[in-house]
Amino acid sequence: MYVIGISLLSIVVCIPKVRVRSLVTFGIVIFMSVGIMGLIKSSMGVLPGGKQEMFSIPFQQTARYIKEHKNDITKQEYQSIGKLIDIKTVDEKYDPINADPIKGYEDKTNVKEFKNYLLSWYQEGLRHPKTYFAAFNAMVSGWFSFTEYIPLTNMEWHSQLNTKLMPESSAIRPKFFNSSSKIVQEVFDNLYYNSIFQIFLSYAFYAALMPGFIVATICRKWDVRKLKYYWIMVIPLILSIVLGCWLSPVSIALEGKRYLYPVIYTIPFMIGICFSMYQDQIMENNNSKKR
Structure with missing residues (x-):
C-alpha cells in the first residue's frame, strides 16, 4: 500500500494532466488495502504485527551498540531501551542479519515508550555513528x-494454521497436485545445482x-x-x-x-x-x- 500510494502521489504532483485519474486510482488502492483487506483480516482473525515490526533496523543498531559500548549507556537510556529490548540477553540473541531475536513478535508497549526509545536511539547514534552504520550494513548485506x-514448493513448512478457521486438511494437497509439485521442485533443484543458472537464484x-x-x-x-x-x-x-x-x-x-x-x-x-x-x-x- 505504501509503495503504490507514494508512487501514485508522485504522478499526481508531477503530471497534472492525469491528476484526476491518479487520485481516483489512489482512492481505489486505499479502499482495497484498508477497507476490503481490513474486513478479510478481521473476519479471519488476523492480528496486526505490532509497532515493533517497523523498528527492525533501529533495534539492530541498538543491540550492536549495547554489545560494543556497554559502558557508554546512561541510566535514562538503559530504562527506555529496556522497555522494548531485553538488554541482558542481547549478547546471545543478536544476529547481524536477522532482527527477529531482538525485536520479537509481539507488540510490547505503548507509543510514548517508543518515543522515549527513539530519543535514546538518536542520542547513542550521535555518539557512535560507525556502530549504527555497521549494524545497518549487516542487515542489508543479504540483498547484495x-x-x-532454493525455492520450496511443498506445504511442509506450514506451521501457523488456525484449525478453528481452516481445517487441517486444507494444508494437504490432493494427490495430483502433490505429484506436480514434486516435479516443479525437481526442476528448481536441477536449476539450483547448475552453476550457469545459479546467478538467477x-x-x-x-x-x-x-x-x-x-x-x-x-x-x-x-x-x-x-x-x-x-x-x-x-x-x-x-x-x-x-x-x-x-x-x-x-x-x-x-x-x-x-x-x-x-x-x-x-x-x-x-x-x-x-x-x-x-x-x-x-x-x-x-x-x-x-x-
Whole structure:
C-alpha cells in the first residue's frame, strides 16, 4: 500500500494532466488495502504485527551498540531501551542479519515508550555513528549477496494454521497436485545445482544488479522533451527495495526471500521498458543517419 500510494502521489504532483485519474486510482488502492483487506483480516482473525515490526533496523543498531559500548549507556537510556529490548540477553540473541531475536513478535508497549526509545536511539547514534552504520550494513548485506536460495514448493513448512478457521486438511494437497509439485521442485533443484543458472537464484541479481541496470537506463539523459517523466517509473521499484527489503527484519535466509517477491514480479516489465527505450534510441539514430 505504501509503495503504490507514494508512487501514485508522485504522478499526481508531477503530471497534472492525469491528476484526476491518479487520485481516483489512489482512492481505489486505499479502499482495497484498508477497507476490503481490513474486513478479510478481521473476519479471519488476523492480528496486526505490532509497532515493533517497523523498528527492525533501529533495534539492530541498538543491540550492536549495547554489545560494543556497554559502558557508554546512561541510566535514562538503559530504562527506555529496556522497555522494548531485553538488554541482558542481547549478547546471545543478536544476529547481524536477522532482527527477529531482538525485536520479537509481539507488540510490547505503548507509543510514548517508543518515543522515549527513539530519543535514546538518536542520542547513542550521535555518539557512535560507525556502530549504527555497521549494524545497518549487516542487515542489508543479504540483498547484495550472491548467495543462492532454493525455492520450496511443498506445504511442509506450514506451521501457523488456525484449525478453528481452516481445517487441517486444507494444508494437504490432493494427490495430483502433490505429484506436480514434486516435479516443479525437481526442476528448481536441477536449476539450483547448475552453476550457469545459479546467478538467477541469487538475492543480489534481483535486489541490486537488475535494479541498478533499470535505474541507470531509465534515468539516462535521453530526449528530455520526449521522456520527461520516465524517471517516475523507477519509484515503485526503489520503494519496494528500500521499504520492502532494506527495512525488513531478515535477509538471505529462507524467510527473507518473501520480501523480494514484489521486486521479482516487477523486474520483467521494467526490463521490457528498458529494451523498448534502447530500441527507440537505435531507430531514432538510424533515422537521423538517413536524413
